[in-house]
Amino acid sequence: MIFSKKLKNYHKIIGGIKIKWKFGKIVLFSLAVTILINSTAIAEEVKIIRTLSTTEPAANSEFAVTLNVSGMDVAGIVESIPEGFSYIGTSHPETQTSQSKQKIFFSVIGETEITYRVKAPLSGGGAFTGTWYDPLDKTEGVIANTDVIAKSNYSSKSNYSSKSEAQPQEPESKSTPFLSTVAMIAIIGLSAYCLRDY
Structure with missing residues (x-):
């Protein structure tokens, strides 16, 4: 009788931890999704x-x-x-x-x-x-x-072409694909781990 009472308390403790762990998985999954969204967001164009x-x-x-x-x-x-x-x-x-x-x-x-x-x-x-x-x-x-x-004071016209304003060009971006790849693998792994019981 005493043993079964201790066993029930043990299951409650384990059950409480399991509930907390499931909540923790949800939090970790949400964090992973947030990181994924932020890491793939397009930065403001320079x-x-x-x-x-x-x-x-x-x-x-x-x-x-x-x-x-x-x-x-x-x-x-x-x-x-x-x-x-x-x-x-x-x-x-x-x-x-x-x-x-x-x-x-x-x-x-x-x-x-x-x-x-x-x-x-x-x-x-x-x-x-x-x-x-x-x-x-x-x-x-x-x-x-x-x-x-x-403009020279001696010449009235020139064949030299000029622009009044520079137009922006596309930036030549140097990204670090290694870090993006590592982040993606970590997020996929964490997501798979968090969702394995569902």
């Missing part, structure tokens, strides 16, 4: 659009170049200005900006707009080019070229 205050500046004049940044909070941007054009300065923090010859390096930490000033040569043209890198997502891309030509 866009950097370059706009020039003019694509035909007067010879030896200054003009503004603006980069509108969206889709990333932290990034590195490298802008290349055409030969003959001179970098004057930027309103971007000095500690986040550096220059080497025709290249300007910007560190983006939450900024959505960067404006810098350039001086045109007496004559000539070229293209503003750029690249970006997002260290958090480990993605990189190219900023579309923007053509510019300095």
Whole structure:
């Protein structure tokens, strides 16, 4: 009699653990589904659009170049200005900006707009080019070229074509398929384990 009473208590304890374990399986399965959804979610598209205050500046004049940044909070941007054009300065923090010859390096930490000033040569043209890198997502891309030509006081027309605004290009993404594969295998295994009694 005492033995059967202890056995009933044992079954209640085991039954309570089983109920709690089934609830735990549901929680683990829900967590796995949440991780799966988040790991396959598409990140916000990175866009950097370059706009020039003019694509035909007067010879030896200054003009503004603006980069509108969206889709990333932290990034590195490298802008290349055409030969003959001179970098004057930027309103971007000095500690986040550096220059080497025709290249300007910007560190983006939450900024959505960067404006810098350039001086045109007496004559000539070229293209503003750029690249970006997002260290958090480990993605990189190219900023579309923007053509510019300095208007000489001696020529009324030029055959040089220019665009008023750069168009965004698709980012060249470098993903890590190994981590995605490991996460998927872990989620499938956990799901199978959680659902094995159902």
